Amino acid sequence: MKSVNDNRNRVESKRDELKSLIARFTNGKEIFDTIIPGVSVFCISSPNKPACLIYEPCLCMAAQGAKLITLAGESYVYDADNYLIASVNLPTMAQVIRASKENPYYGFKLKLDPREIAQVMIESGFNISQPNSLHRGIALGEVNFPILDAVCRLVSLLDYPQDIQVLAPMIKKEIIYRLLSGPQGSRLMHLSMAGSPASRMAKAITWIMENFESKIKIENLAGIANMSTSAFHKHFRKMTAMSPLQYQKILRLQEARKMMLSDSADVATAAYRVGYESATQFNREYKRLFGDSPRREVMKQLRAV
Structure with missing residues (x-):
């Protein structure tokens, strides 16, 4: 004791x-x-x-x-x-x-x-x-x-x-x-182990982060990780708790939010820059993640500051 x-x-x-x-x-x-x-x-x-x-x-x-x-x-x-x-x-x-x-x-x-x-x-x-x-x-x-x-x-x-x-x-x-x-x-x-599933997944994750505004194909990501598409999906979700497309979507929405808060970008410009082709889809997914429409949520944050 x-x-x-x-x-x-x-x-x-x-x-x-x-x-x-x-x-x-x-x-x-x-x-x-x-x-x-x-x-x-x-x-x-x-x-x-x-x-x-x-x-x-x-x-x-x-x-x-x-x-x-x-x-x-x-x-x-x-x-x-x-x-x-x-x-x-x-x-x-x-x-x-x-x-x-x-x-x-x-x-x-x-x-x-x-x-x-x-x-x-x-x-x-x-x-x-x-x-x-x-x-x-x-x-x-x-x-x-x-x-x-x-x-x-x-x-x-x-x-x-x-x-x-x-x-x-x-x-x-x-x-x-x-x-x-x-x-x-x-x-x-x-x-840290070259060739391990974790290090190969990290390479694919890095690619998504550097190219989040582009359309991604799962087979291309699986190729980066040197895995089959089914194995890649399974390992990606186990490591990140989400699918590759969900991961990309969150990166896009976070970056768009940053543009509107820090760079005074309007909603349409921010959505386009991060890869959205549909303003309706952007508004819907933004509200789902942040709890309000882009314009209202950003205004709340700016008023709080």
């Missing part, structure tokens, strides 16, 4: 350290993309509305507060006790659900590079046999002391910018090692 309590106390102390670091470095900013490559920290002082967000391969943690990620109707909440890991690019809705001025949401994000994951696997002697099955491209894991300790040391490098070039890659490798050693490690292993 004593060892369990001691471990809890160590975790709590290290979590408090991470909260202090994030509070200091965000310095009133909600989002701070640090000078450490791939590392961002966040400070949000109140719950916010759901927002479109592409989750790229990354590790996300909350030193305080909680965030809800929704993927095709599936919900994932990460908080001080649970981290979130994404292994492929996924179109989601993200929302901070627990935060206040007294106790803000303090978040940490580290982008994950499949090449770096593969290197750690080789150096650490992990079993690199080809997997027979795919996992969902997003999952939760329990935060433990070794991961928290490494994350704190990584963020602390912001106090010593002259050391970042040498020490940051070493600490990132340690974090990747801890993730690979944990219960969600197989997701990262599969992604």
Whole structure:
């Protein structure tokens, strides 16, 4: 019992350290993309509305507060006790659900590079046999002391910018090692293995993201993934919780929404630019995803700002 309590106390102390670091470095900013490559920290002082967000391969943690990620109707909440890991690019809705001025949401994000994951696997002697099955491209894991300790040391490098070039890659490798050693490690292993179903699916997903405004043919995507069309459909849905066409549709609608909010594009222009030929279809699918017509929904967002 004593060892369990001691471990809890160590975790709590290290979590408090991470909260202090994030509070200091965000310095009133909600989002701070640090000078450490791939590392961002966040400070949000109140719950916010759901927002479109592409989750790229990354590790996300909350030193305080909680965030809800929704993927095709599936919900994932990460908080001080649970981290979130994404292994492929996924179109989601993200929302901070627990935060206040007294106790803000303090978040940490580290982008994950499949090449770096593969290197750690080789150096650490992990079993690199080809997997027979795919996992969902997003999952939760329990935060433990070794991961928290490494994350704190990584963020602390912001106090010593002259050391970042040498020490940051070493600490990132340690974090990747801890993730690979944990219960969600197989997701990262599969992604980093050339020729694995996960890495082949990632190539197809990347193609969709880069060409979402174009018409897609499933047989062409299956060819990119070197799979039959039936196997491709099955693996794609298992990894992303949606079909390829649903994935493309969400990307189109999110990009159109961004154009209308950030670039002041009108509804017809935004719809055309992302590949819609029918304004009626665009309006219908936009309302289904965002809960209102494009014009009304965008006006609500602009008034809120």
